Amino acid sequence: MKMSLTAGLVMGALVAFSASHHAAADELRGTGDMGLVVERATGSLLVVENTTRTQLARVEGLGDLSHASIVYSRDARYGYVFGRDGGLTKVDLLTAKIDARVIQAGNAIGGAISQDGRLVAVSNYEPGGVKVFDAKTLKLVADIPTGSKTVGLVDAPGNRFVFSLYDEGAIWVADMSDPHTPKITKFENVGTQPYDGLISPDGRYYIAGLFGEDGMVMLDLWNIDKGPVRILDGYGRGEEKLPVYKMPHLEGWAMANGMAFVPAIGHHEVLVVDTTTWKEVARIPSHGQPVFVMAQPDGRQVWVNFAYPLNDTIQVIDTQTQKIIKTLTPGKGVLHMEFTPRGEDVWMSVRDLDLIKVFDTATFEQLAELPGLKPSGIFFTWRSGRIGL
Amino acid sequence: MKMSLTAGLVMGALVAFSASHHAAADELRGTGDMGLVVERATGSLLVVENTTRTQLARVEGLGDLSHASIVYSRDARYGYVFGRDGGLTKVDLLTAKIDARVIQAGNAIGGAISQDGRLVAVSNYEPGGVKVFDAKTLKLVADIPTGSKTVGLVDAPGNRFVFSLYDEGAIWVADMSDPHTPKITKFENVGTQPYDGLISPDGRYYIAGLFGEDGMVMLDLWNIDKGPVRILDGYGRGEEKLPVYKMPHLEGWAMANGMAFVPAIGHHEVLVVDTTTWKEVARIPSHGQPVFVMAQPDGRQVWVNFAYPLNDTIQVIDTQTQKIIKTLTPGKGVLHMEFTPRGEDVWMSVRDLDLIKVFDTATFEQLAELPGLKPSGIFFTWRSGRIGL
Numbered sequence: 001m002k003m004s005l006t007a008g009l010v011m012g013a014l015v016a017f018s019a020s021h022h023a024a025a026d027e028l029r030g031t032g033d034m035g036l037v038v039e040r041a042t043g044s045l046l047v048v049e050n051t052t053r054t055q056l057a058r059v060e061g062l063g064d065l066s067h068a069s070i071v072y073s074r075d076a077r078y079g080y081v082f083g084r085d086g087g088l089t090k091v092d093l094l095t096a097k098i099d100a101r102v103i104q105a106g107n108a109i110g111g112a113i114s115q116d117g118r119l120v121a122v123s124n125y126e127p128g129g130v131k132v133f134d135a136k137t138l139k140l141v142a143d144i145p146t147g148s149k150t151v152g153l154v155d156a157p158g159n160r161f162v163f164s165l166y167d168e169g170a171i172w173v174a175d176m177s178d179p180h181t182p183k184i185t186k187f188e189n190v191g192t193q194p195y196d197g198l199i200s201p202d203g204r205y206y207i208a209g210l211f212g213e214d215g216m217v218m219l220d221l222w223n224i225d226k227g228p229v230r231i232l233d234g235y236g237r238g239e240e241k242l243p244v245y246k247m248p249h250l251e252g253w254a255m256a257n258g259m260a261f262v263p264a265i266g267h268h269e270v271l272v273v274d275t276t277t278w279k280e281v282a283r284i285p286s287h288g289q290p291v292f293v294m295a296q297p298d299g300r301q302v303w304v305n306f307a308y309p310l311n312d313t314i315q316v317i318d319t320q321t322q323k324i325i326k327t328l329t330p331g332k333g334v335l336h337m338e339f340t341p342r343g344e345d346v347w348m349s350v351r352d353l354d355l356i357k358v359f360d361t362a363t364f365e366q367l368a369e370l371p372g373l374k375p376s377g378i379f380f381t382w383r384s385g386r387i388g389l
Numbered sequence: 390m391k392m393s394l395t396a397g398l399v400m401g402a403l404v405a406f407s408a409s410h411h412a413a414a415d416e417l418r419g420t421g422d423m424g425l426v427v428e429r430a431t432g433s434l435l436v437v438e439n440t441t442r443t444q445l446a447r448v449e450g451l452g453d454l455s456h457a458s459i460v461y462s463r464d465a466r467y468g469y470v471f472g473r474d475g476g477l478t479k480v481d482l483l484t485a486k487i488d489a490r491v492i493q494a495g496n497a498i499g500g501a502i503s504q505d506g507r508l509v510a511v512s513n514y515e516p517g518g519v520k521v522f523d524a525k526t527l528k529l530v531a532d533i534p535t536g537s538k539t540v541g542l543v544d545a546p547g548n549r550f551v552f553s554l555y556d557e558g559a560i561w562v563a564d565m566s567d568p569h570t571p572k573i574t575k576f577e578n579v580g581t582q583p584y585d586g587l588i589s590p591d592g593r594y595y596i597a598g599l600f601g602e603d604g605m606v607m608l609d610l611w612n613i614d615k616g617p618v619r620i621l622d623g624y625g626r627g628e629e630k631l632p633v634y635k636m637p638h639l640e641g642w643a644m645a646n647g648m649a650f651v652p653a654i655g656h657h658e659v660l661v662v663d664t665t666t667w668k669e670v671a672r673i674p675s676h677g678q679p680v681f682v683m684a685q686p687d688g689r690q691v692w693v694n695f696a697y698p699l700n701d702t703i704q705v706i707d708t709q710t711q712k713i714i715k716t717l718t719p720g721k722g723v724l725h726m727e728f729t730p731r732g733e734d735v736w737m738s739v740r741d742l743d744l745i746k747v748f749d750t751a752t753f754e755q756l757a758e759l760p761g762l763k764p765s766g767i768f769f770t771w772r773s774g775r776i777g778l
Contacts, residue, residue, distance in 0.1 A: 077419025
C-alpha cells in the first residue's frame, strides 16, 4: 500500500487506527511478532506487528523520548521505555495502554532488564547512579548511587547489571541475585570518561567507549578477576580528522562472522575488528560517518546508517567479502533499523518522511511502508529472549 | 512444591488444571515465556510457562509422539508438532486447543518452519520426501518426492529448507521463495546413509551425520558453489568400541565459545571440535554415552544427558576449561533439556518419575518440579525467533 505523505493524511490514518484499537485489544494474540516504534517529537509509541507489517495502535503520554530505548518483559507482552527525562514507562502491547509509569530521575540514559526478568534498571545522569525497579510494579527495589553520570548499562548472565561511571572513569558490576542488597564489584581507573557501553551477544564481554582517550576498555565477565583491559588503541576521539556530528552509540556495533563491524569516529569508514585479538583488521570506506552498524540475525550482512547530513542513505556490507554490496536511499533522516527475528526483513525509520519502510534483506526490495510521526527507534519483542537487549 | 509421585495424584493434579484452563484461556497474556512438553506415552502435550514455572493446561489427541519435535509460529502463539506417525498438528498455546491437524504421511521424522513463518515442512520416511504446508491452514503447498527416506530437515535463511536423503546419500536445498514452485539444488554422493542433520545457529553450516561411514559431511550455505566437504573423519559408526544404544540426534550438538561440543558415538566421551578447522581438539570423559549436549544461551556451560542405562544423570561442562564441573542425578530417564531464553534456568524431563524438574544454571539448585506424564521433549516459544529451531 502506497500512501500520500502529507502530514494530514498520515495523521488521519493514525487517528483512525488509534480509535479502533480498543476493540482489537480483547482478541487473543501471540506477542512474538510485535514491537514498538518511538515517535520522538510527539512522545508517543506505535504498536506494530511484523508478520503482516501493520500498525496496531498508538500509545501516548510517554514524555521526552529523545534517545529513548526499550527492553521487553520475558513474556514479550510489556515494553519498558527509558525516556531521556527520567521517565520509566511500562507499556502493555496487547491493550496498547500504559500499565505503570514513574519519573525516577531528572535525566536518564538507557536501561536494562535482568536475566530472570524480575528487575528493570535505569542509568541516570542527574542525579547519577542506577535505580532498580520491580518489573511488575515499577516499585523501587534498590538505589545504587555512584557519584557520577552513569552510562552504558547492560544486563549480563548471573542476574548482573554492568555500567560505567563517566566522571569517575570506572566500571561497576552489580550482582542482583538478592535484589535488595546488590553486591557490587568496582573497577577504578579504567580510562577517561567512559561514555557508553555494550555487551557481546553471549553476555561475556563488556566494552566501554572512552570520550577522553583514544581506545576502549573491555571487561571479560568470564574472567572478571583479570580486570579490564585496553583494546583498540587509536579508536576514539583524540585524533579526530573530521568534525564528529554524533558520537556513535555502542549499540551500533555488529558482531558477525568472528568480526566486529564498528563505526569509525569522525571518519567515513566502518572498521573491521577481529574479536579474538580485538585488533583492527580492515577499514571499509562508507558513504558517511556511520551511526548504527547492525548485523542481520544470520550474520551474513551488516546494514549501516549515517550521521547528518548524509542520513538519507543505507549501505549493506557483505561480512564475508567485507565489501559494500548495496546502497539504498530510503529518504532523509534514516535514524534506526530493526530486523525481524530470523532476519528476512529489515524495518527502518525515515523520520523526515514520517514513514517506516520495510525491505527484504535478500532482494533489497521495499516490501511495505507504514505511517509514523517522526519515527526513530524500532524495537521488536524478540529482544525479550536475548542477553543484553 | 513437592508432590507425591503416585500416578493417581499426578493425574489428579493434571485433571484439575485441565478442567480450569478454559476460564484462563480468555485472559490476555504474552506468549514469550510459554512452551510445550511432550507426553509421549499418552499422546498429549503440557502447556507450560517459565516465568512462574507452572503448567497451564494439557492438550490431548496428538497421536504417536515418539521422537516428536516442535517448532513455533513467528508470533509465538502456535506450536507445530511433528509426530512419528506422520501427524502434523498445529496447537494454540493460548486456548490449549488443536487448531489444525493432518496426517500427512505414514511415518515422519521432524520438520521445520520457514524463515518468514509462512511455511511448515515435514520430512518423511514412508513414503519418503518432504511435504510443505501453509503455516496458517496446514493446506498442502508443495510436495517434494525424493525417492528416499528423508531426514535432517532444517530451515535456512533465504526461505530455504535443507534436508538429506538416507537411501541416496544426497543433500538437497529447496528454495521456497515461490512456495508453489520450489527451486531445488541437489548434491549427490555426499556419503553413505546420512541419518540426521543440523544447522549452525547462524544458519550458515549444514552438517549431516553418516550412518554408513566414519565422518560427517558439511555444506557451507554462504559458499554453496563449493559443494559439500568431508569433516571429522573418524567420527561415526565404523570403528565402534562399545554397543551404541542410541545414535545421538544431531540436535545434540552445542556450539559455544568457538567450539562444537559433540556426543561421541558409542563412547563415554564428549568431543570438542574447533569450528574454524572442524578438527577434534579434545575429548572429555563423561558418565555415559552422551545423547544431548546442549549449550546454555550464554555459551558458558554445556549440559549433557546420557543413553540408557545411565540416563539418570546430567553432567555440566565448563566450556572454557573443558572440564566437568557438576554431576546431578535428577532421576531415571532424563530425556531432554531446555533453557529459559536468557539461560538462568534449565528444565529437564525425568520420564520415570513423571516429573519435569527445573534447576538454576548458576547454583545448580533445584527450583521447582512439575508433574507430567512420562515427559520427553521440552520446547519453549523462544525458538520462534531463532534460525534452525
